[in-house]
Amino acid sequence: MLRKIAFTVVLCVLGALLLTGVAVAEDKVIKIGALFPLTGPSAVSGQNCLNSVLAAAELINGAYEGFDVPLAATEGLLGGYKVEIIKADHQGKPDVAKSEAERLYNQEGVFAVIGSYNSAATKPASAVAERAKKLFLCGASSSAALTEREYKYFFRHAPTDAIEATEFTDYITYLNEKKGAGIKTLGLIYENTEFGKHAADEGKKAAAKIGLEVVADVPFNNGATNLSSEVQTLKAANPDAVFGAALGGDYSLWVRTMKQVNWLPKIAINFCTGYQNPAVQKELAGDGDYFMGGMSFSPELAKEFMPEALKVQEKFYFPLANQEFDSDSLQEAVMLLVLGQAIEKAGELDTEKVREILATETFVSPLSLSGEVAFEPGGQNIKALSVITQIKDLKYNTIYPEKFKNAEPVYPMAPWDNR
Amino acid sequence: MNTKKISDGIWYLLLAGALVLPFIPGGIENTFHGHVLTMVFLYASMAQAWNIISGYCGQTSFGHAVFFGIGAYGAAMAVVQFNSLPWYGAPVGALVAALVSIPISAPCFRLKGHYFAIATFAIVEIFNRLFMIWDWVGGAIGLDYPILEDGWRNFSWSSDKTGYYLGALFLFALVFGVVRWIDSHRMGYYLRAVREGQETAESLGVNSSLVKLSAMALSAGLAGLCGAFFAQYNYRVDPPMVMSLDMSMKFVLITILGGLGTFWGPLLGAAVLIPLQEYTRAYLAHLGSGVDLIIFGLIIIYTMIRQPTGIMGLIRGLAPRGRDASNDGGDR
Numbered sequence: 142m143l144r145k146i147a148f149t150v151v152l153c154v155l156g157a158l159l160l161t162g163v164a165v166a167e168d169k170v171i172k173i174g175a176l177f178p179l180t181g182p183s184a185v186s187g188q189n190c191l192n193s194v195l196a197a198a199e200l201i202n203g204a205y206e207g208f209d210v211p212l213a214a215t216e217g218l219l220g221g222y223k224v225e226i227i228k229a230d231h232q233g234k235p236d237v238a239k240s241e242a243e244r245l246y247n248q249e250g251v252f253a254v255i256g257s258y259n260s261a262a263t264k265p266a267s268a269v270a271e272r273a274k275k276l277f278l279c280g281a282s283s284s285a286a287l288t289e290r291e292y293k294y295f296f297r298h299a300p301t302d303a304i305e306a307t308e309f310t311d312y313i314t315y316l317n318e319k320k321g322a323g324i325k326t327l328g329l330i331y332e333n334t335e336f337g338k339h340a341a342d343e344g345k346k347a348a349a350k351i352g353l354e355v356v357a358d359v360p361f362n363n364g365a366t367n368l369s370s371e372v373q374t375l376k377a378a379n380p381d382a383v384f385g386a387a388l389g390g391d392y393s394l395w396v397r398t399m400k401q402v403n404w405l406p407k408i409a410i411n412f413c414t415g416y417q418n419p420a421v422q423k424e425l426a427g428d429g430d431y432f433m434g435g436m437s438f439s440p441e442l443a444k445e446f447m448p449e450a451l452k453v454q455e456k457f458y459f460p461l462a463n464q465e466f467d468s469d470s471l472q473e474a475v476m477l478l479v480l481g482q483a484i485e486k487a488g489e490l491d492t493e494k495v496r497e498i499l500a501t502e503t504f505v506s507p508l509s510l511s512g513e514v515a516f517e518p519g520g521q522n523i524k525a526l527s528v529i530t531q532i533k534d535l536k537y538n539t540i541y542p543e544k545f546k547n548a549e550p551v552y553p554m555a556p557w558d559n560r
Numbered sequence: 561m562n563t564k565k566i567s568d569g570i571w572y573l574l575l576a577g578a579l580v581l582p583f584i585p586g587g588i589e590n591t592f593h594g595h596v597l598t599m600v601f602l603y604a605s606m607a608q609a610w611n612i613i614s615g616y617c618g619q620t621s622f623g624h625a626v627f628f629g630i631g632a633y634g635a636a637m638a639v640v641q642f643n644s645l646p647w648y649g650a651p652v653g654a655l656v657a658a659l660v661s662i663p664i665s666a667p668c669f670r671l672k673g674h675y676f677a678i679a680t681f682a683i684v685e686i687f688n689r690l691f692m693i694w695d696w697v698g699g700a701i702g703l704d705y706p707i708l709e710d711g712w713r714n715f716s717w718s719s720d721k722t723g724y725y726l727g728a729l730f731l732f733a734l735v736f737g738v739v740r741w742i743d744s745h746r747m748g749y750y751l752r753a754v755r756e757g758q759e760t761a762e763s764l765g766v767n768s769s770l771v772k773l774s775a776m777a778l779s780a781g782l783a784g785l786c787g788a789f790f791a792q793y794n795y796r797v798d799p800p801m802v803m804s805l806d807m808s809m810k811f812v813l814i815t816i817l818g819g820l821g822t823f824w825g826p827l828l829g830a831a832v833l834i835p836l837q838e839y840t841r842a843y844l845a846h847l848g849s850g851v852d853l854i855i856f857g858l859i860i861i862y863t864m865i866r867q868p869t870g871i872m873g874l875i876r877g878l879a880p881r882g883r884d885a886s887n888d889g890g891d892r
Contacts, residue, residue, distance in 0.1 A: 239796075
């Protein structure tokens with residue numbers, strides 16, 4: 142009997158010690174949720190975004206010399222707090238994103254959530270945050286509607302579809318005026334989702350402003366197995382330029398189908414899509430050449446304008462992801478670094494104070510093309526910049542604007558039988 | 561004591577226990593378990609609504625996501641487009657779902673067996689495409705709820721799940737209550753008669769077309785109410801969320817896992833499948849590569865191989881032989 146009592150007491154003491162240990166450990170931890178599509182049609186991009194956030198957390202948690210990046214030189218935040226990333230998978234489904242966001246805030250007790258890549262998933266997940274007065278930081282979701290809701294606790298780094306669409310039409314104007322390109326008609330092909338529809342709508346608005354006639358408007362269901370009829374529709378309309386919004390595998394299917402039907406427009410420019418994913422371009426090999434797209438990061442661009450991003454990529458991201466950053470994934474890391482700076486400035490883990498700092502201050506961001514991040518009411522990063530690149534031999538050459546240009550565009554696109 | 565009395569006892573005990581749960585500290589409030597329980601009641605109700613036409617009446621429908629979606633759009637349109645209350649939109653959505661189900665299913669009922677099921681598959685795709693391009697209902701972008709004041713008036717809560725839980729429990733009591741009523745009344749006998757042999761039933765004076773259409777309308781209306789709850793719970797609706805084959809398969813899978821054509825089957829199916837789905841995702845998704853989905857899928861495959869008649873079949877197998885099963889809620 143006595144042995145049983147002693148055993149129970151020892152167990153209780155051990156349990157108490159364990160719990161105390163956990164409590165002590167938790168006292169020095171700042172939990173941040175990372176909510177991405179780790180499975181489903183956008184899984185590859187979601188995994189890249191997660192790895193990017195993990196890389197940024199590693200940079201914050203250790204003390205590293207030789208990096209001109211805020212928070213790299215000191216260990217942790219607030220004098221020793223480690224950032225712990227709590228991973229969650231929303232599978233690309235808005236309802237799952239909403240319930241996972243609730244679980245992260247309520248059960249895991251995260252201070253903020255970073256995510257969620259798909260705009261349709263980001264919307265309900267960030268609504269959870271807004272209702273609960275918790276922070277939600279978004280790196281890559283590009284739907285302009287996200288920052289038109291006048292939310293106070295939502296902050297987004299990426300340029301919106303509206304910004305990108307205007308840049309695309311500016312570039313077409315530039316080509317017409319400076320190169321006599323004669324681009325008069327536009328076709329749109331996009332996944333029929335929150336992201337794709339918004340991108341197409343913004344494309345149409347921007348086209349109308351410069352008098353570009355939309356002759357083909359072709360939505361498709363994401364995760365499609367065949368895009369023949371969609372591409373045939375484009376071919377029949379034969380627009381001079383095409384704006385595309387297709388993620389991951391849909392992008393490669395679109396490009397390959399264009400090759401099958403042996404048709405190309407004069408130029409094809411893509412919103413933040415499968416175009417900017419190096420893995421997708423490797424899969425396409427030479428077939429992806431001469432397509433264009435809006436980007437805020439490429440290794441070529443980074444060499445001159447974002448050298449610290451390349452260092453972070455080499456030291457922290459590559460070991461995790463075994464590939465280079467892309468625009469989307471890098472922006473998620475930036476948001477964790479910006480949040481870290483805001484926490485440091487606040488001096489404590491007070492959501493309201495950190496929110497106020499995020500809303501009012503400008504943050505140094507060597508991993509952003511503009512070098513800075515600042516948010517306007519509604520949460521949009523007013524310093525967001527993107528450039529137009531053209532891919533050739535797996536290299537993203539910057540072709541517009543002039544300030545960032547490192548190559549002349551190949552225009553019109555080289556025909557399929559002449560590559 | 562016969563099984564009918566046992567079934568009644570379990571039913572009332574379950575309702576009483578479920579009603580008391582939110583008032584126990586830590587029972588629901590803002591917990592993940594509260595979310596899971598809410599989803600169990602919602603999906604059990606959806607599956608039971610489907611069970612009326614497919615289980616009791618024997619017409620396997622893969623098109624219920626359409627009716628579920630119409631109900632969801634009913635509530636969301638009332639809130640988002642008309643700045644009104646979901647209480648108006650939900651019944652209208654359910655009514656529209658019931659009305660839409662009649663012209664859709666009438667021609668399909670001429671088909672039998674697999675052909676009927678295939679036709680209902682196509683209906684989901686048609687409605688999905690239609691809603692994708694219909695700008696008035698938000699098109700592909702869908703409808704997003706504004707931030708609403710918490711409470712029963714808006715049927716919206718941000719900091720406590722108790723309201724949603726009670727709402728789901730009411731829905732569950734309503735749908736299961738309707739099926740209990742059908743089960744013990746003439747309609748239940750008609751449904752089972754049509755299921756077991758349409759020609760035989762007609763020879764005995766049963767108007768099989770009317771029975772099937774009534775069952776479909778009732779089933780669609782109740783599925784629409786479930787859809788309205790789903791939209792309120794998620795603050796958003798878009799066609800892939802609600803009008804997809806993925807959603808239709810949930811109706812089917814839960815019922816088959818629990819026991820097709822049985823009163824308790826949908827609840828048992830939801831009670832196993834939903835926690836499995838939610839907890840594997842919550843606690844295993846961080847491992848990456850969809851480990852949670854692999855485990856989830858393997859468990860379903862194993863269950864279906866070992867017990868094709870569902871969990872109700874397993875329970876019956878465990879019950880002592882010679883038991884009175886004559887009044888077992890019309891179970892097959």
